[in-house]
Structure formats: structure tokens, C-alpha cells
Amino acid sequence: MATLEIERVRKTYGNIDVLKEVSISVGDGDFLVLLGPSGCGKSTLLNMIAGLEDISSGEVRIGGEVVNDRSPKDRDIAMVFQSYALYPTMTVRQNIEFGMKIRGVPPAERAKATQAAAEMLQMGHLLDRRPSQLSGGQRQRVAMGRAVVREPKLFLFDEPLSNLDAKLRVDMRTEIKRLHQRLGTTIVYVTHDQIEAMTLATRIAVMKDGIVQHFGPPQEVYDRPANTYVARFVGSPAMNIVSATLHMGADGGAEATVSMPGGEARITGIPLSAATIKGYHGQKVLLGIRPEHFSLAAETGLPVLIDVVEPTGPDTLAVFTMSGTEVIARLEPFAAAAGDRVSLAVKADKVVVFDAATETRLD
């Protein structure tokens, strides 16, 4: 159990900056998810926390202690890998006990710890099997068991679920969350799956090109993404980004004009500070609207021509055009059909405004 502070950490290979000044800090018991596409540097960052890669500059502190120059075994961490990395020639029991054996834990204690981990992860019957005789989900459990017996300050997970099939992935996700609730240990978890990030994290760091784009609680990342990249990456279907013109309304509030097939339409009541409204009066901006923030309305809403509908069961995704961009709205089942002209209301207080050039959020 420990805090984790990453301060101005950089990683360079020759002239290439893989990580450009990353600063993240999480408290004791937090579940930090590093989220981003492949090549964004999230796994590199995890390896640097683990001590498997050198830190070019900056500091990593675990429980307040600088660990930059400590070898992985002295950082009091445990790691679960994407390929599980179980030792192929050892049984499950030997796999779990290997680390304890090296640390000189007496056999009786080793057996006890293994038994406890096996019970917690329901894999007592697997202890004498070899990794090659296990299914993907079972291997995942063993890898977690190997990490748990260490009782580390920090758990590191490197895309642990991406080798599993969809159903198992959801089950194991719950399992990991349960593990976190039970042990309360600080976790750093790397994934490219935004749903995993949303469901598991207490803090998300969205990364791209070696830079943290947004660091915050999941709901904040979802509701108020720091830029259009984060807005598009988190959420499925993604947040709609449409261009609009911002005006100061008669009441001093923000109004955005979007172009619809039948002419221009206005969205009023967008939450923005007075200074921003003044500064951006009459300028082009980008609006971010989540699909679920559209709803069928009476005459007053946006006049929309539905292009395609995609029923998913719990709701229907309606595709239409807004300011020349394809937009998706999440509506009730059978709310609309292709070719319909409907009127859609927008939850204006949920609309996020981005600068048209820098694509960063305006407040």
C-alpha cells in the first residue's frame, strides 16, 4: 500500500522522445489506469515504474521513496503481464512460490501464502498443473496469484486482459476490481480499452505520443475531456465533435450555431465562463456532444434527417449529419427510423466546447 508519484519523467532513446515529461500522482489505494493507443508510451511508463527500463530524467517515488536507481526486486512491486509470463517448466505452485523462494521465505510460510492466494482466486485445484495445461483465464488467475503472494506496495498490470476472449475479459475485469476492493493495494493498470479504464479506474491518465492528455477521475475524463483526442478516445460510440459558431446570447450565456440540412440551428445554455464567451464571441469552435445527450423533443429541437439507425437492443443509435459531420445519437429503441425527420433536443449543460485550432477544452 503506497502512494505513487511520477514527476517530470522522461524517456528518450537516442534522439527519440518516447515520454515527454509525464507527471502523475495517485494516493494510497488508488487504481490508476494508463489509457492510450499502442505506441503512446504507456507500457514504457509502466516498465519504468517497475524498474525494467531506465528513467532518462525525472523521479518516480513509491510510498514517498525515490526508486529511480532501485532494481525491480527492491521496489516492492508485483506485475502481471499481457502474456501472463508464467514459467513454462514449473507447476502453478512453483510459479507462485518462485519469488518467495528467492526472497528466502521459509517453506511453511510459502505453502500458506500459496494456499491463501489459491483460495482467493479459486484455483486450488490447479496448483499441480503446468501453465500449458491451463486455459487463458486460468493462466490469468495464476499470474494474479503470483503477484498477490508478494503482498507488494504496488501492483502493475500490463494489458492483462487483451489475450482473453470477450466474455472472459468481462469476468476477469470484475475479478481484478474485486481484488482491488479486497486488498486495497495501489494499482497501475495499462490498457488501450477505454471500457476497462472507465470500469476499473479511480484515476485515468489518457496518453498520446508520450504526453498525458488528461489525468483525472473517470467521470471527469468522460464528462469534461481535456481535448478532442480524449473526447474521441473515451466512450463508445465516441463523443461527437461538430464545428459551430459561438455567440453571446441576449442573457449573456453561451449560444452555439450549428448548420443543419434545413438551415442553421442554435444550442443555448452551454456552460462557459463569461470571459470565454466574450473572448470567443463570433468565433468558430468545436462542440463535443455525447450520443446519450440527444433526445427526441417537440418542435423546438434541432431538425434532423435520420440517415441510418443501428439498434443495439437497449437503445438505438441514430446517425445523421450536423455541420457537415456524421453524428450519432443514442435514442430509445424504435424512436426513429432511417429517412425520418425528427426533432432532437440537446442537453446543453453537458456540451463541451473546444478551441477550433488547439482542440483543447474551453471552460
Added chain:
Amino acid sequence: MATDRQPGRRSHMIGRVFIYGSLLGLAAFYLMPLWVMVATSLKSLDEIYAGSFIGVPEKVTFEAWVKAWGTACIGTKCDGLKPYFVNSLVMVIPAVVLSSGIGAINGYVLTKWRFKGANVVFGLLLFGCFLPFQAVLLPMAQILGWLGLAGTIPGLVLVHTVYGIAFTTLFFRNYFVTIPDELTKAAQIDGAGFFRIFFSIMLPAALPIIVVSCIWQFTQIWNDFLFGVSFTAGDSSPVTVALNNIVNVTMGRKQYNVDMASAMIAAIPTLVVYVVAGRYFVRGLTAGAVKG
């Protein structure tokens, strides 16, 4: 149904007969020299000179084998192949162990502890595989002289070890490259060091390639003639050199039966290695399952 299946089964049978017939024919062709060797080695010299090489021995006698092993004359000594056979064993065992061991460590370092220029080092090592024996004879002789190992079995062990490293490194490097790096990382986090990871994780997983490396090295070193004849003399010669001396130096009638028996004796260890270790090789491959 039964009548439908009949023609299919018949053509299947014909196919089988053809396949097995061809296989047997080819096997017989390949085994012919072996048959000649075995048959000749079991005949008495008089019978050989009286009849043909290929025929079945009229009277089976192991005299030639006994002579080849214990009393045949090589140079001025008449102790048979036995001391030279022992020489070969004393040479081949350390040479195989050393070259395979060093190759394993090389392969491990080149894949799991990569350093700057690792690929260049590996590329240069590969040159060793393409280097003809003849090219290293003179420099090697000079080095052995400096080391005071000229003409000795340890000298030959050194030569074979050095020459073998290129191949064994290639084997182990290409095998270890298929073992996920995450395994080494996991072991590092578990607290294992360089040798702990090597001995506890990499080597046990490498059983198939260890067998391959040992078979390859054993065959190469046991069958080597050129290094043996160049770097040893007299009593320290390996069995291949002694065999040459038996066969090519004769007084009086050429003793074909002893020649054949000697050749068989010299070939038996490699055969045994193939038969015994070949099974482990297959077993190792099927029990492997290194990856997820």
C-alpha cells in the same frame, strides 16, 4: 453402402502398397552399404577372398571385431582401436558440454540481455558457421603452440569448443528469441538475477534445443578427421585418425573384415546418440509449449 466403399478401399490399398513398396525399396538401397559392412565384418578373411562381398557369411565370426577393438596394429602399436576410442570420448564429452554451454549463455545474452551492437556480434559469430575448417588450421596450430596444447587432447577440445560456439550460439539464440521477454521481466521482478533466470527458467525451457545442440556437436566432433589429424599425433589421436591408419596402412593381405569392423566401431557412438537422444528430442518438442 458396403458396395460403395469397396472401390475406395481398394484404391486406398493399392496406394498404400505403392507407398510402402517404394519406401522399402529406397531403404534397401540406402542400407546396402551397411549390409556389406556388417556382412564383411562377420566373415573370415579367407571367405572374403574366396567369394563375393555381398553374400551372407557362411560362418559368422566375430574375430574381426575383436581384432579391430583390441589387437589391430596402428603404426608400431598393436592395441587396436580401443585407446583411440577412449581418446575420442575424452575429447568429445567436454567439447560438447563446453560448446553447448557457452552457446546457451551466448544465446541467452543475445536475446534477453541485449546490449548495444548485439546484432553485430551475432552476425560476426555467424561467420564462424561459414568458415571452412582449412582456413583456421594454420592460425589455430600457432595458437595451440603458444598455449602449449599442441598435439594434446585438451588442445583438440579447445579447437572443437571454439569452432562449435558459432553453431551452438545460433541454435540457442534462435530458440531463446521465441521465448517471450516478459518471462525474464517477471523473473526479474520476482528477484531472480542473471544466472538464476538462466538456470531456473531458460535452460529448463530449452530442453529440445539442448538436445539438438548436443546431437549436432557430438556428431561433428566425433566424426571430425581434419582437426584430429592436424592437431594430434600418435597416442593422442581420435578414433577417426586411428581408423584411417588401420584402413590405409596394411601389410600383406588387406584385411577387409577388420577394416569394416573398425569403421562400424567408430560409427557406433553417433548412432547411439541419434537413437537415444532422438527420442528425447521428439519428447522435448511435444512437452515444450513455451508460449501461451
